[in-house]
């Protein structure tokens with residue numbers, strides 16, 4: 001996963017926003033430190049308001065079963081979900097099961113996943129984890145964190161994605177977007193993903209963890225970008241202590257919006273039925289513009 005070049009470190013609340021708007025008017029002053037209780041209330045309100053903004057929030061990797069989600073998540077390191085989604089149809093057509101993928105000729109599999117970058121290392125991981133699934137778990141993806149993290153190339157983040165979205169086990173996905181946004185919102189000052197995970201878990205009930213992750217990541221990809229956050233078009237600006245780190249002019253901010261918020265295709269070739277945007281184009285089609293605008297931070 002790419003480094004977040006615009007992390008919240010050093011970002012300060014804007015005491016005098018350059019231009020206040022109805023949608024983007026911070027309500028708090030930085031003069032008085034916020035109590036823990038007030039922060040928790042504000043965090044839960046942000047979650048509720050994000051649920052209204054993104055009622056269709058979902059994992060942005062295409063998958064049909066836990067094995068496909070596991071492989072897609074491993075491939076998503078250092079690239080966009082869009083690129084993974086454009087690559088996996090051919091991959092799963094060639095190797096539909098862990099047994100098939102474990103028996104793959106590495107060079108042939110590498111050529112299929114080449115568009116996702118770092119394809120030799122990723123090929124080693126997906127073949128290795130497929131062998132581990134075949135040999136240690138009867139060809140099934142295990143539904144326990146402790147088992148998942150024993151698989152080659154699978155860390156806590158990948159394991160939580162699989163547990164939350166393929167097994168219904170609540171989990172936070174602390175990727176680069178999630179970490180950046182929760183620091184901008186002053187929910188935590190931690191940089192280490194495991195410490196971020198622990199601190200955010202303490203703010204929300206377990207039942208919220210998976211959907212909270214999707215909402216926060218949706219917001220990071222569409223509006224609160226790494227390098228150019230669209231503060232002037234942000235529906236939760238009134239709850240954000242970092243309002244003003246990005247563009248506050250509403251018209252200019254509007255132009256920074258991505259995916260369905262900006263009128264562009266989404267990342268999934270097969271989005272859920274309630275997704276209001278357009279599906280992503282297949283590999284090689286020319287409609288990529290605007291779909292991966294924050295790709296460097298995916």
Ligand code: SF4
Nearest residue numbers: 224229231234237240
């Ligand atoms: S875009 Fe991000 S930094 Fe700007 S107001 Fe919205 S949440 Fe805060």
